[in-house]
Each structure stands twice: as structure tokens, then as C-alpha cells.
Amino acid sequence: MSLQPLSKTTILLHWLTGIFLLVVLGLGLYMDELPKGPDKFEIMGIHKSLGLAFLFVALIRVVWRIREGSLPALNVQQTWQDTMAKGIHLFLLLATVLMPVSGLMMSIGGGHGVTFFGSELIAKGEEIKWMGGLGHELHEIGASLIILALLLHIAGALKHEFKLKDGMLSRMLGKKSA
Numbered sequence: 554m555s556l557q558p559l560s561k562t563t564i565l566l567h568w569l570t571g572i573f574l575l576v577v578l579g580l581g582l583y584m585d586e587l588p589k590g591p592d593k594f595e596i597m598g599i600h601k602s603l604g605l606a607f608l609f610v611a612l613i614r615v616v617w618r619i620r621e622g623s624l625p626a627l628n629v630q631q632t633w634q635d636t637m638a639k640g641i642h643l644f645l646l647l648a649t650v651l652m653p654v655s656g657l658m659m660s661i662g663g664g665h666g667v668t669f670f671g672s673e674l675i676a677k678g679e680e681i682k683w684m685g686g687l688g689h690e691l692h693e694i695g696a697s698l699i700i701l702a703l704l705l706h707i708a709g710a711l712k713h714e715f716k717l718k719d720g721m722l723s724r725m726l727g728k729k730s731a
């Protein structure tokens with residue numbers, strides 16, 4: 554089967570957001586395990602700054618996806634697995650924006666302000682309890698759901714590549730289909 558190739562921008566944005574997401578997620582999980590202290594504080598600063606840089610890339614990707622539409626389908630007849638994969642893609646796209654936004658809500662709501670690699674973006678202010686609380690809930694639930702969605706997404710990609718052998722992963726790697 555010959556697949557419609559993906560544009561270079563689609564491929565670049567996919568891997569850029571994927572790798573960037575894993576770094577910020579991994580940093581968040583690592584930081585969560587650290588005891589309160591200067592180390593945790595420092596890592597949290599890096600986590601927040603990278604998370605904000607990630608938001609910039611994620612927003613570009615959302616605009617790109619809206620312009621491009623969904624990825625060209627593999628099959629004419631859609632199975633329940635295809636429908637589930639589409640749902641996971643949509644969730645991951647929304648989560649790439651919701652995670653940084655909920656992180657911002659946590660920081661602003663907690664009255665901590667926001668800095669970007671040492672430069673102040675939003676000054677410290679009054680605590681806004683509902684915003685901090687909601688941001689915290691969304692950030693925590695979002696992190697667990699992202700891990701689940703990523704595992705399903707990777708499992709699906711591997712199944713297509715090695716069991717169904719339809720070249721879906723190769724297409725996202727920019728390799729030409731036979």
C-alpha cells in the first residue's frame with residue numbers, strides 16, 4: 554500500500570513536541586520525588602521555563618494541525634482502533650496546551666509569579682486559591698492521562714510498523730513508502 558507522504562513541517566513538529574514533552578514530563582516526575590529544598594526549587598524553575606518554551610512550540614503545532622487538517626487516513630474503512638487512535642491524537646494535542654496552561658494557573662494562583670530562565674514574565678502577586686487548586690488538579694490528572702495516552706500511542710505505532718507492516722511509523726520518520 555502506498556501512503557500519502559506527510560509534509561516536512563508535520564514530521565518536524567511531531568518529533569519536536571514529542572521529545573520536548575518527554576523531557577518536561579520526565580523533569581516534572583523527577584522533581585515530584587525530590588524533597589523540598591534548593592535542588593527541587595532549581596529543577597522546578599527549569600521545568601517551568603522549559604514548559605513555557607514547550608507551550609510556544611505546542612501552539613504552533615495546533616495552528617499547523619488546524620491548517621493541515623487531520624493526518625491522511627491509512628484505510629478507507631475505519632476500525633475501532635483507528636477511531637481510538639484519532640481520539641488519542643486529539644487528546645495529546647489538547648494536552649500539549651493544557652499542561653503548560655495548568656502549570657501557569659498553579660504558579661499564578663499560588664502567587665509565585667512566572668519567570669522564564671531568570672527573566673520575570675509575571676510578577677508575584679496575591680494568592681488566587683481557586684486558580685491554584687484547579688491548576689494543580691488539572692496538572693496532576695493531565696500528567697497521568699498523558700503517560701497512558703503516550704503508551705497507547707507508541708504501542709499503536711509499533712503495531713502498525715511491525716505487525717500490520719503498513720509503513721505508518723516510517724511515514725512519520727520521513728521514509729518513502731515502497
Ligand code: HEM
Nearest residue numbers: 577578581582585601604605607652653656657692693696
Ligand atoms: C508540557 C508541559 C508540562 C508537563 C508535561 C508538566 C508535567 C509535570 C509533572 C509530571 C509534574 C509532577 C507532579 C504532578 O503530577 O503534578 C509537574 C509538576 C509541576 N509543574 Fe509542570 N508540566 C508542564 C509545564 C509546566 C509549566 C509551564 C509550569 C509553570 C509555569 C509548571 C509548573 C509545575 C509546578 C509548580 C509543579 C509542582 C506541583 C506540586 O508542587 O505539586 N509545569 N509538572
